[in-house]
Amino acid sequence: MTVAAPRRGLVLPRWFRPNVSWSITWAYLALVLFLPLAGMLLKAAGVGPAAFWETATSPLALSTYRMSFGIAAAASLINGVFGLLIAWALIRSRFPGQRLLDALIDLPFALPTAVAGLALSFVYGPEGWLGGPIQRLTGLQVSFTPLGVAVAMVFISLPFVVRTVEPVLRSLEREQEEASWCLGASSAQTFVRVVLPQLMPAILAGIAQGFSRAVGEYGSVVMISSNVPFKDLITPTLIVQMIEEYDIDAATVIGSVMLIFSLVSLIVINALQVWGQRYQGGDASR
Amino acid sequence: MAFTIPPLQDIRPPRWVKPSFDGRQLLPALIPILACLYVGVVILVPALAVVVQAFAKGFGVFLDNFKSPELLAALRLTLIASAIAVPCNAIFGLAAATAIARHRFPGKALLLSIIDLPFSISPVVVGLMLVLLYSPTHGVFSGLLESTGWKVIFSLPGIVMATILVTFPFMAREVIPLLEEEGWEQEEAARTLGASNWQVFWKVTLPSVRWAALYGLILTTARALGEFGAVSVVSGNIRGETQTLPLFVEDAYKQYHTEMAFGAALVLAGVAIVSLLLKIAVEQLMDRDRSPGKETP
Numbered sequence: 001m002t003v004a005a006p007r008r009g010l011v012l013p014r015w016f017r018p019n020v021s022w023s024i025t026w027a028y029l030a031l032v033l034f035l036p037l038a039g040m041l042l043k044a045a046g047v048g049p050a051a052f053w054e055t056a057t058s059p060l061a062l063s064t065y066r067m068s069f070g071i072a073a074a075a076s077l078i079n080g081v082f083g084l085l086i087a088w089a090l091i092r093s094r095f096p097g098q099r100l101l102d103a104l105i106d107l108p109f110a111l112p113t114a115v116a117g118l119a120l121s122f123v124y125g126p127e128g129w130l131g132g133p134i135q136r137l138t139g140l141q142v143s144f145t146p147l148g149v150a151v152a153m154v155f156i157s158l159p160f161v162v163r164t165v166e167p168v169l170r171s172l173e174r175e176q177e178e179a180s181w182c183l184g185a186s187s188a189q190t191f192v193r194v195v196l197p198q199l200m201p202a203i204l205a206g207i208a209q210g211f212s213r214a215v216g217e218y219g220s221v222v223m224i225s226s227n228v229p230f231k232d233l234i235t236p237t238l239i240v241q242m243i244e245e246y247d248i249d250a251a252t253v254i255g256s257v258m259l260i261f262s263l264v265s266l267i268v269i270n271a272l273q274v275w276g277q278r279y280q281g282g283d284a285s286r
Numbered sequence: 287m288a289f290t291i292p293p294l295q296d297i298r299p300p301r302w303v304k305p306s307f308d309g310r311q312l313l314p315a316l317i318p319i320l321a322c323l324y325v326g327v328v329i330l331v332p333a334l335a336v337v338v339q340a341f342a343k344g345f346g347v348f349l350d351n352f353k354s355p356e357l358l359a360a361l362r363l364t365l366i367a368s369a370i371a372v373p374c375n376a377i378f379g380l381a382a383a384t385a386i387a388r389h390r391f392p393g394k395a396l397l398l399s400i401i402d403l404p405f406s407i408s409p410v411v412v413g414l415m416l417v418l419l420y421s422p423t424h425g426v427f428s429g430l431l432e433s434t435g436w437k438v439i440f441s442l443p444g445i446v447m448a449t450i451l452v453t454f455p456f457m458a459r460e461v462i463p464l465l466e467e468e469g470w471e472q473e474e475a476a477r478t479l480g481a482s483n484w485q486v487f488w489k490v491t492l493p494s495v496r497w498a499a500l501y502g503l504i505l506t507t508a509r510a511l512g513e514f515g516a517v518s519v520v521s522g523n524i525r526g527e528t529q530t531l532p533l534f535v536e537d538a539y540k541q542y543h544t545e546m547a548f549g550a551a552l553v554l555a556g557v558a559i560v561s562l563l564l565k566i567a568v569e570q571l572m573d574r575d576r577s578p579g580k581e582t583p
Contacts, residue, residue: 019483022389024381032378032451033403036415039426043418082324089321093314101322103562104329110558111333112512114532115551118539119332122339122548129331155328187313216408219514223536236410236515243417243519248424255414262406269406270399 037259044256047249055253064235065257071146071234072214075153076160080207083161084199090162091169105163108156113219120152121224144226149234152220157210164206168199168276201276205269212265216258333555340552343545351549359526360534360550367442367517367530368510371449375506379457380499384491386458387465388473398462401455412451413519416444440522445530448516453509460502464495497572501565508561512554 044052055061089095090102108116124131124142131142142148172195180190218236225232227241235258242251341348351357386397404412419426420438431438438444476490492499514532521528529537531550538547 019385021381021385024378025385028378028381028454029400032447032454033400036412036419036451039419040411040415042426043424082321085317086321086325089318093318095318097322098318101325103566104325104333106562106565107329107333107558110508110562112514112532112535112554112558114514114535115336115512115554115558116332118535118547118551119336121539123332123335129335130327155332158325158328212406216406216411218408218410218518219532219536223539236408239408239410239414240519243414246423248418248421251414252418255411258408258411262403262408262411266399266403266406270395 040252040256040259043248043252047253051249052253052256055250056257060229060233061235061238061254061257063230064233064238064254067146067149067232068215068235071150072153072157072211072217075150075214076157076207076210078154079157079210080161080203083158083206083210084165084203086162087165087169091166105159108159113156113217114223116155117152117220117223120155120220121148124148124151124224143224144232146225146232148224149221149232152224153214153217156217156220157214160210160213161203161206164202164209164276165199168202172198201272201278205272205276208265208269208272212262212269215261215265336548336551336555339544339548342548347545348549348552351546354546356526356529357531357534357538357546357550360529360531361553363442363445363529364511364531367445367449368507370446371453371510372503372507374450375454375510376457376499376503378454379461379502379506380492382458383461383465383495384487387462388470401458404452404455409452409513409515410519412516413448416447416451416516416520420444420447439520440524440528442528444520445517445528448520449510449513452513452516453506456505456509457499457502460498460505461495464498465491468494497568497575501568501572504561504564504568508558511557 047055086101086105090098121143123129124134126132126135126141126143128143135141140147142151176194177190180194181187185193216236218234218240221234222237222240225234225237227233227237229238233241235254239251239254239258242248242254382401386394417439418424420431420443422428422431422437422439425431425439436443438447472494473486473490476486481489512532513530514536517530518533518536521530521533523529523533523537525534525537531554535547535550535554538544538550
């Protein structure tokens with residue numbers, strides 16, 4: 001392993017070389033993360049390409065992808081709009097209850113998904129506080145339908161855009177906006193031409209994070225959905241059903257598809273954050 | 287010729303000058319209202335529902351839930367699994383943070399991304415990965431498990447492993463940015479004064495990141511207590527034996543023991559709310575520590 005020389009041309013001290021903490025890190029990662037990943041790859045490779053493709057593109061699997069990815073995309077886009085709105089309200093205005101709003105945003109991160117699922121399936125159930133009125137007014141049933149899946153995904157992906165946009169919005173220079181309207185731009189023009197382009201990387205990173213989280217979500221969705229194939233069955237629930245039926249090979253195949261999606265989304269999110277660094281004084285490591 | 291200068295307070299911008307972007311317009315006033323409405327419907331109403339439903343049949347019924355041996359067993363299992371997983375992840379998190387923040391090497395960004403991986407993998411897939419390794423019938427290690435008689439899947443080790451795998455990034459992610467920001471001058475000074483590695487870690491490194499570490503610990507614990515997807519795949523969900531509290535919530539709801547489900551859910555929601563309050567407190571301590579003059583958001 002090579003280590004770049006520290007700043008100010010100091011001679012590399014002995015303690016700087018690979019040490020205890022370095023060994024613990026790699027041993028732990030190997031045992032906890034790399035071993036399960038390798039096991040999954042091994043099992044997936046054992047399935048064989050033809051069988052893999054057949055299972056991965058079976059009609060049932062395709063219908064769950066449509067459900068998972070489609071609803072997650074809708075939910076994360078909705079949160080893209082409202083996340084920007086909430087971040088704007090938190091940074092650019094002062095109103096009573098702001099601290100409470102700020103604290104509530106983090107609740108979907110903190111609340112166990114089973115609790116979220118229980119609460120949502122009650123609130124949006126046919127007898128629930130919101131589900132009842134919605135059904136009476138519009139005739140739409142929320143729980144046990146794809147709409148319920150969407151509600152759960154909106155809930156769990158809400159914090160992402162707010163939390164990625166907030167720091168960028170805070171560091172924006174007001175002078176730019178003032179210069180813009182001094183030059184005759186309207187509020188809408190200023191927002192679209194001056195503010196939005198600078199926030200865009202953060203918004204997209206937040207949407208991508210929310211999307212990735214919503215696609216993988218299981219706990220809250222499984223409780224509000226009826227889990228009926230071709231109706232509102234999502235991919236993670238399909239994997240669980242396959243494991244329960246001891247169809248481990250099929251579960252491995254669908255699981256690998258999800259794993260590949262996770263890796264791709266991780267790369268996309270990192271790329272968006274690197275892009276966003278241009279607008280933010282460094283620190284994209286968080 | 288009378289040429290009077292108007293008094294100062296009468297100078298106002300002419301009508302045609304537009305107010306600044308967030309001036310007194312309708313839209314800026316609407317934004318907080320819309321934001322509050324949205325968060326109210328999406329987050330606050332379900333959160334309140336948990337509290338209201340838990341006490342819907344009175345406080346006595348709520349307390350009676352805790353006489354259920356299945357709920358108590360689930361609570362105990364959750365606490366045991368977290369008590370093993372959280373310290374393991376805390377040690378890893380601190381080791382990884384000191385190792386990564388204090389080294390420069392090619393692929394550092396890649397390693398940070400790899401540590402973040404459990405955040406983007408579906409919990410169900412995490413559970414599946416453990417099943418593929420340790421299942422007595424299908425697992426990679428099935429032969430080894432058979433010869434030694436160890437049981438991982440459908441028992442405590444599997445639940446602990448799932449919890450560890452899902453929660454290990456939190457600590458490292460909170461501590462690394464702070465450690466990189468601080469620089470290593472203080473540690474170098476301690477070493478020139480003759481401190482050993484261990485002394486430097488305990489007396490210099492750890493105190494300088496104590497709030498971030500505490501924050502990471504809170505996040506790890508909250509997530510470990512509430513993990514559902516990964517644990518549900520590996521635990522087998524046997525009532526009173528391998529059922530954790532989040533699994534109990536779902537099971538009770540499915541069995542139409544609604545009060546019991548909401549009672550257990552309130553315990554977990556309480557943990558979540560306490561962790562949020564602690565988080566706010568720790569953030570204020572971190573801000574105070576950084577620089578007294580710096581504005582707090």
